[in-house]
Amino acid sequence: MSSSFVFSSWVPTTIPTSTVLSSINPTHSVGLISTLTSATADMATATKLASLMHISQDIRGAQASLDIIMAQQVLATATVASVQSQATQAIFNATLNLKALEWDENAYGTDLSMAANVIFTVLFGIVFLVQTGLLTWSRFFYFGGCLFCGAGLEFAGYLTRSLAVNDTSDSDYFLCQIITLTIAPAFIMAGIYYLLAKLIVVHGHGRTFSMLKPIWYSYIFVICDVLSLVIQAIGGGMAAVAVIDFEDTDSGTHVMVAGIAFQVVSMTLFLFFWFDFLHRIYFKVNPNVSFTFHNVIALVNNGKRADDIRAQCEPYFDQNHAHLRHGKFFKWFPHVVTGSVLFIYIRCIYRVVELAQGWTGYLITHEVYVMTLDAMMVFFTCALLSIIHPVLFLGRDENLKLRISKKDIEADKSPDYEEGRSNEKENPFQ
Known part of the structure; x- marks a missing residue:
C-alpha cells in the first residue's frame, strides 16, 4: 500500500506536549x-x-478517521523505519x-467538570x-410554588450539564441548561418579593411602615420578574x-443581557424599598431610637x-400580630431576606458581565x-430559605391580608403609638 496519504494529512497549527493516539x-x-x-x-x-x-x-x-485506519494498516506491515515514522505522524x-x-x-x-x-x-x-415537602406542609402556596419552580429549574439545569459532560455538542442539552439556569432565579426572587409585603402587614398597614401599600410590592415586582423572565428566555433561546x-x-x-440587566434594576429598586422598610420599622417609627452606625x-x-x-419599637406596631413578632425565629427574618436577595443580586450582576463579554468571553x-x-x-x-423557611416566622395558619382598607390603617395605631410620638424622652438608643 502506498504511504503517500501521510503527506496530504491535516497538519495542526499547535503541537501538544503529549497526547494519546487514536485507534479506529x-x-x-x-x-x-x-x-x-x-x-x-x-x-x-x-x-x-x-x-x-x-x-x-x-x-x-471522516477523512481524519480514514487517515488513522490507513496509517494503522501501514504500521501493521511496514518494516522501514521512515515509513513507520510517517504513519505514526499521520495518526498523531x-x-x-x-x-x-x-x-x-x-x-x-x-x-465541563463532571x-x-x-x-x-x-x-x-x-x-x-x-x-x-415544605410547599405541601406549610401551605405557603405562592412562595412555595416559586421556590419549587426555581429549585426544580436549577436541578434540571445542572443535571443537563452533567449529562452534557461527555457530549458537549448536543444542542438539546445546551439549550436546556442555558434556558433553565437563566430563568430559575427569577422564580426565586418572585417568592422573596412577596415576603416584603407579608412583613409590612405583620408590622402594620400604614404608610409609617412602607412607601407603598403591601399588595403593590407584589404587583410591581412580580410583573418585573415576569418581564425579565420572558426577555431572558427569548434572548437565551435566540x-x-x-x-x-x-x-x-x-x-x-x-x-439576554437586557433581560438580566432589567432584573438587576428591579432588584436594586426592591433593595431600596427593603432597606427603607427596615429603616422605618427600627428608626423612623420610634423617635427615641436614632439611626446611628452603632x-x-x-x-x-x-x-x-x-x-x-x-422592644422600644414594639408599641408602635400593629398589636394584632404581636405574637408573630415575638416568635423565637422572627428576629432573623430580615437577615434571611437580606441575605437571600444579596446572593441572587451577586449572581445577576455576574451574569450581566459574563454575557457582555460574549459566548467566547473569559468568564463563560x-x-x-x-x-x-x-x-x-x-x-x-x-x-x-429551606432551612429557615418563612413558615417559622409566620406560622402555618396565619392569614395576613395584603389588601387593606382605611379601617385596617387606623387599627394599626395602638394607644401607645400617639403617646410615643408626643413623649420624646431621653433614651439610650439616641
Whole structure:
C-alpha cells in the first residue's frame, strides 16, 4: 500500500506536549467512506451556513478517521523505519484533528467538570425535594410554588450539564441548561418579593411602615420578574440556537443581557424599598431610637442591644400580630431576606458581565466562575430559605391580608403609638 496519504494529512497549527493516539477499528472504513462520499455530494448543493459547517465537520471527521485506519494498516506491515515514522505522524496529526474537531463542536467553549456539575445536581435535587415537602406542609402556596419552580429549574439545569459532560455538542442539552439556569432565579426572587409585603402587614398597614401599600410590592415586582423572565428566555433561546447554527449570537446575547440587566434594576429598586422598610420599622417609627452606625451594627449582630431596640419599637406596631413578632425565629427574618436577595443580586450582576463579554468571553469559558458566582449563590439562597423557611416566622395558619382598607390603617395605631410620638424622652438608643 502506498504511504503517500501521510503527506496530504491535516497538519495542526499547535503541537501538544503529549497526547494519546487514536485507534479506529478498520471495519468502520465502509461507513466512513459512505459518510465522506455523501457529505461531499451534499456540500455541492448546501447553501445555509449551518449546513455547510456541519457538512464540513462530517468531511473533516471522516477523512481524519480514514487517515488513522490507513496509517494503522501501514504500521501493521511496514518494516522501514521512515515509513513507520510517517504513519505514526499521520495518526498523531489525525488524532489532533479529531480533538480539534471535538473542541470546535463544544457548545460551551470549555471542558465541563463532571464533579462540580454532579455536586450541584445533588444539592439542588435535595433542595427541590425539601421545597416540595415544605410547599405541601406549610401551605405557603405562592412562595412555595416559586421556590419549587426555581429549585426544580436549577436541578434540571445542572443535571443537563452533567449529562452534557461527555457530549458537549448536543444542542438539546445546551439549550436546556442555558434556558433553565437563566430563568430559575427569577422564580426565586418572585417568592422573596412577596415576603416584603407579608412583613409590612405583620408590622402594620400604614404608610409609617412602607412607601407603598403591601399588595403593590407584589404587583410591581412580580410583573418585573415576569418581564425579565420572558426577555431572558427569548434572548437565551435566540443566542443558543445561533451558537448551534454557527450564526451571529449578538442579537440573542443583547436580548439576554437586557433581560438580566432589567432584573438587576428591579432588584436594586426592591433593595431600596427593603432597606427603607427596615429603616422605618427600627428608626423612623420610634423617635427615641436614632439611626446611628452603632445601632445598625447592633441590629446586624442581632444581640441583646438589637432586642432592646426592637422592644422600644414594639408599641408602635400593629398589636394584632404581636405574637408573630415575638416568635423565637422572627428576629432573623430580615437577615434571611437580606441575605437571600444579596446572593441572587451577586449572581445577576455576574451574569450581566459574563454575557457582555460574549459566548467566547473569559468568564463563560472558565467554569469555576459559573460554579462560584452562579450555582453557589443560587444554592445559598435556596438552602437558606429551606432551612429557615418563612413558615417559622409566620406560622402555618396565619392569614395576613395584603389588601387593606382605611379601617385596617387606623387599627394599626395602638394607644401607645400617639403617646410615643408626643413623649420624646431621653433614651439610650439616641
